[in-house]
Amino acid sequence: MLLATAWMLPAVAGADGIVDNVNGLTLDKDGKVVRFQALLVTPDGHVAKLLGAKDKRPDKLDWRVDFKGKTLLPGMIDAHGHVMELGFRALELDLSETKSLAEAQAKIAEYARANPDKAWIIGGGWNQEAWGLGRFPTAAELDAAVGDRPVWLARADGHASWGNSAALKAAGVTAKSVSPAGGRIEKGAGGQPAGVFVDAAQSLVAKVVPQPLGKDRNAAFVKAQTILLSYGVTATADMGTSIEDWLTYRRIGDLGGLRVRIMSYGMGVDTTVQIGGTGPTPWLYADKLKLVGVKLYADGALGSRGAWLKAPYADAPGQSGAGFMTDTVLRNLMSRAAMDGYQVAVHAIGDRANAEVLDAIDEMAQTYKGDRRWRVEHAQIVDPVDLPRFGKYGTIASMQPTHETGDRVMAEARLGPQRLTGAYAWASMLKNGSKLAFGSDYPVERPDPWAGWAASFTRQGADGQPFGGWRPEEAVTREQGWWGFTGGAAYAGFAEDRIGRLAPGMQADFIIVDRDPLLASPTDLRATKVQETWVGGYKVWERK
């Protein structure tokens, strides 16, 4: 109950009100910029009207906020994130800023010393590429940091995890252990497990990691929500909601504590059907939570060479990655979900995986008519011959601009120069008639829509590299990039009738920022500071 009240910032809505004297900016439903100076808000937190400088203000208002000319934008929407993981990651050991194995080892040892009561050291964010290691780290290297208890650390992309000897022992993993379907135990001398477990093999150890308690889950959720609001994110897709995640959202919702709107995609068909029963839920808690569809996986990630390619990896000639399931199983799962009206979102990174998902969508679309909005999550490496296929059946390309800027060097190594024509091909997606939705894939990347927006029209990282942008022909316009993080992301979650832009009847979800993002240089845009975040006509976060 302490938590419940802590989130409750003073509300000024609940009555007719006005947010006045703002540099108001939004896109309209056609993606065109609309400017306004004031926003009328209804008692139930919706937008009543946008007003210009010369428009008369109503005489009777219950409340008024004067922002003295500051910039007001619709809340940002992240079309692909992992809410609970964001919270857990933020409360756990975080290696995402480490630049070398040695630095990571020191940080791990320090964290263990500072947390003597933790039976397991849990964390993540490591990336052997960022360390310049050129190979996975080993259990022995982790033992050197912490030997007295199990350590289990997820790779930045979540597609691999690294354990020390105590963790492997607790899990009973030995030289005799066999890699499960869809996963790989990295092996060392004599077939001994080397310490890293890729994709499905992670469960061999993960299953013995102590589960978080309800209070841990609540705390992780609250943490995640605060982080999202601090970036101006007022709605997000949750890509792979577990039963525990869902029950956590309900608990917080029951206490009146949901602030960020969650478009939930159940983790697999069984979970989705268990939650939804007969189909998607209605919008719950005044449009704060809805089970929209199902998240499926066609393959793994590029960094861990789990992405499924048409031809072998350039830097590992014997490997092409692998599909997470057979073609038939994928279609059966998509069909089972579509049958009950769940939206289907399939993770596909490699060109082979993308082709398989497009094949499956072709087949599904023959049976499941109407407005289905098939989603391909990431759509990262696409064979150019497959690009036009994204335009069929209103398929949504749910992409993450910061994956391009973060992964381009690694992607070049994995694929070689010949296979990058259809990589992170945002402009091609639009040109081919696909619907584009942008997200961050947090916590894989920071849930920072400003970095994503800047990357979307520059194809450059925070360092301004590469000069002129990487494959700049795939940049979108500044407005298209914004739409990807607002109206496009709302459309991708069947929520465009209530969020994604400011217009009469829409939820009054808006943010006050310290600069005009349409005038800012890319570097300035990345530095945008959100000052206040409002959801449904209530101020739910402000910068202290």
Place this chain on the structure above:
Amino acid sequence: MLLATAWMLPAVAGADGIVDNVNGLTLDKDGKVVRFQALLVTPDGHVAKLLGAKDKRPDKLDWRVDFKGKTLLPGMIDAHGHVMELGFRALELDLSETKSLAEAQAKIAEYARANPDKAWIIGGGWNQEAWGLGRFPTAAELDAAVGDRPVWLARADGHASWGNSAALKAAGVTAKSVSPAGGRIEKGAGGQPAGVFVDAAQSLVAKVVPQPLGKDRNAAFVKAQTILLSYGVTATADMGTSIEDWLTYRRIGDLGGLRVRIMSYGMGVDTTVQIGGTGPTPWLYADKLKLVGVKLYADGALGSRGAWLKAPYADAPGQSGAGFMTDTVLRNLMSRAAMDGYQVAVHAIGDRANAEVLDAIDEMAQTYKGDRRWRVEHAQIVDPVDLPRFGKYGTIASMQPTHETGDRVMAEARLGPQRLTGAYAWASMLKNGSKLAFGSDYPVERPDPWAGWAASFTRQGADGQPFGGWRPEEAVTREQGWWGFTGGAAYAGFAEDRIGRLAPGMQADFIIVDRDPLLASPTDLRATKVQETWVGGYKVWERK
């Protein structure tokens, strides 16, 4: 959505109103009868005031219902039932009225013929005692009715199930199968499984029975709710809510379809903690649903000789039943639940099990102070030396009057005449200062509070037997019996501040019945017909 609207009977509340010209009866908080002629209802469905014949009616009212002198009572509350099982049982093959094995076989065969599309024939309600069989039925006897597909039928008390050869084959149960802890595979010639599986052994076959779909669960819930409302039951404890059950209640609640109020006790600690996270939920959906606590099992049932006795069964000298878990495990589970503020309800039928639970409560009460309301479910066969212990720590005896009338002959056979002094000892519970709550244990018995109420002060069955009542010294008064099904049942679920009687501030949950239950003979009381059922100021059921 069809379902959602189908439940929505025309509402007359939502505004100030009056239910007038009734023979109004309720108990007050001290269990004394209060008579009134009219009930004022607030716009949010609570009782504003009870009015007598001479009291002035308010001038301004938005609605008025004149019941022309009919009897109005507070809604009945069942302190121990199984909501989803009631619904499923009602939609499945029901053998509860069969009087012989041959009749059951004929009914099973007929049901299979009428349902050629069902891959499994599922049902329950059989009772070899009611058939006069003197032994469990066999797989071969079930094969004689249905041989072409699996059949799996639960015993009336849910503590045993009966399968045919196809079911046993599907489950891979053979002569080599071993009875699991807390369960027993009935064995025949050569150690072959005989067809009946007791307690935990049921899972050997149950695990391969196809799971119901979401729509099946929704349909079962709606069916259960309708049945309960038709008996005038407006609130119920759900004793052993699974995750699927909970998600079903939430789905129906999200659609605005909850009518009966549910006090939910999670099935075991893991489920309870998974749902509640950090403790009981708030009341949800305008007091329609709350996770209150946890349901645990100390033993099985008397009929299947799963009840744990201090001395062997009179009719099976080698057997004393068995505890479902060790003393230490039971205490650990109770402690784990109590630690987070969940109420603990433990099933205990046999005298040994009751003593164990009382021992555990003694120990828990040293650590977990305050208003805990430890519940013993059934408290059926109690060693007289243990009876006074129910008065300590406000322990609640949650008992079922129709178990006494339904089981007394079987209980005499199982226990012999010497051990019945503390059996179904309702009056002793009150005398010793225990709080008494009454229920039906539906679907084990019909969810008929009128039969239960009549049994409570007569100790006689519907047939008026035995003359003068069975061990009539344990009868309670007519008012005490009523309290057990109203205020006592509410108190047992921490709900006495909102339901269980009609008084200002309480929910306007009431029923219109066709006779005055305080004046009716026991036979007439049993025949009570509910004409309308109102929950929270809305009419939610009426007899057609």
